[in-house]
Amino acid sequence: MILSRKLQKTNKDQHILTIPKSIVQILNWQNKDAIEFGFEKGKIAITKTNAKNKTLTRKLQKTNKDQFILTIPKTLTQLLNWQNKDEIEFGFEHGKITITKVKGKRGELR
Numbered sequence: 001m002i003l004s005r006k007l008q009k010t011n012k013d014q015h016i017l018t019i020p021k022s023i024v025q026i027l028n029w030q031n032k033d034a035i036e037f038g039f040e041k042g043k044i045a046i047t048k049t050n051a052k053n054k055t056l057t058r059k060l061q062k063t064n065k066d067q068f069i070l071t072i073p074k075t076l077t078q079l080l081n082w083q084n085k086d087e088i089e090f091g092f093e094h095g096k097i098t099i100t101k102v103k104g105k106r107g108e109l110r
Contacts, residue, residue, distance in 0.1 A: 003089070004090065006086070007077075007082055007083070008053055013074075015082065016069045017072055019068045031069070031094065035047070035057065037076060044098060046097050047096050058072075088100070089102050
């Protein structure tokens with residue numbers, strides 16, 4: 001089973017990604033947990049962290065609809081050329097959740 005979600009652009013010019021509830025539950029993540037972005041073999045790895053002053057760290061947010069969202073740092077979306085409505089796939093490697101853009105989907109450079 002492949003888990004993927006569409007990247008969404010907010011009216012504040014930020015990109016958010018809905019994190020599948022199954023991932024949040026398996027990893028025992030909670031609302032307002034600090035999530036760190038890093039690179040792992042050409043993919044973006046997201047992990048829970050206790051560090052508060054890291055540049056590529058964002059808080060996991062729970063919406064009124066009981067969904068979990070994560071703001072993707074603008075530097076990452078610009079560096080990777082991710083755009084609104086790009087399909088983002090979730091993977092699991094070496095104990096970390098990875099996110100990558102699905103090839104051939106909207107916003108893909110060819």
